[in-house]
Amino acid sequence: MIIKKIEITNIRSYKEKTTIELPMGRILFQGDIGSGKSTILSAIEFALFGLGDIDANHLLRIGESKGSVLLEFESGGKIYNVFRSLLRRGNKIFQEEGFLYDNGVKNSYSVGELKSKILNIIGINERSQTKTTSTIYRFAIYTPQEMMKNVLTSNNERRVEILRRAFGLEEYSIAKKNAEKFSSWIRTVTKIKRSMMNDLGNYKKELQNIQNITESLKDEVDYIKDSIVGHNDKIQSTLKKMLDTRQKKERIIQAESSILHLQTTLDKNLKLKEDTNLELNKINNELHDIYQSEKIVADLSPKYQDYIQKRDALVNVTEKVSQYDKLLLDKVKLESSINSEREMFRSNMKTLDSELEELALDLQRIEDETENLNYL
Secondary structure, eight states: OEEEEEEEESBTTBOSOEEEEOOSSOOOOOOOTTSSHHHHHHHHHHHHHOSTTOOHHHHBOTTOSEEEEEEEEEETTEEEEEEEEEEEETTEEEEOOEEEEETTEEEEEOHHHHHHHHHHHHTOOOOOOTTSOOHHHHHHTOOOHHHHHHHHHSOHHHHHHHHHHHHTTHHHHHHHHHHHHHHHHHHHHHHHHHHHHHTHHHHHHHHHHHHHHHHHHHHHHHHHHHHHHHHHHHHHHHHHHHHHHHHHHHHHHHHHHHHHHHHHHHHHHHHHHHHHHHHHHHHHHHHHHHHHHHHHHHHHHHHHHHHHHHHHHHHHHHHHHHHHHHHHHHHHHHHHHHHHHHHHHHHHHHHHHHHHHHHHHHHHHHHHHHHHHHHO
8 A cells, every 4th residue: 555645634733724745765754743743644544444542532623623634545556535534513523424536436435334445455454343443553654652662661571462462463373372282182192092002902802702702692693583583473473363352342342332322312312201291291281271271261151241241331330420520520610619709709798898888987977077068
């Protein structure tokens, strides 16, 4: 990978957009403390790998709301431009979505996707998580002073361990240890195999003895086989008899089941017959009662006709009584009305008598006054 140019805007000491050309060959950055030498290297790291473990507050210029880095580099004969930016929102700073120009074609990527794409282009075997540090860049290209101080002041073992982790050499150390363990295991297995080879002669003698015993046992095995064949014939005959017996037993069980079913059906039919006889007796008794009732009705028929006639006569009498009661009620009402009129008349007569008395008094008074006038 060859870095050709970088544009820095509002990153640490760089306020306005600053373009830095990086020619081929060795490059020396010279300047006072705080002039921006380390910022260039930090900006390159940010453009390639994102923030990682870098504090965004230390990267974005104080007082600015947005900062960005545009890096142009060559890899595999192709020119790439990668752009990343930071945005301040309140008290927090966020890394925005970046983009990559590949032969002039712009492609937008998320923070993690852009890091994976860059690692694939430049061929660095590192973890693609967004918050992990690029150890190869930190130790091979730009090592901050504090980190370099820790490396230089550590003992040899600690220094080697740091470098192993930085460049992925720890995996080779683990592989070496595993190889040593495997080699030790191979040596142990080899010793065991050799010991077994030494005992192979004894095993062969024991095998020969076993084979001799096996030959002597073959005759006994043949005799036992013949006996087994005879016993098998007897067993087959016995099994056949057992099968016949089982079939007979099953037929007996089926017959018993049929008998039980028939007995149950017979009991039900007998019970039904008894119930039917009882019902017939009940019906006969009811018929006899009906016959007796019809006979009684026939005997009572003349009396019933007489009853009908008397009932009709009684109805006529009842109607006349009802009419009489109505007339009697009208009479009572009329008498009551007459009595009321009579009382009212009497009251009026009393009133008239009282008025006549008053008139008589008035007339007497007038006559007296007339006499007095005549006298005068």
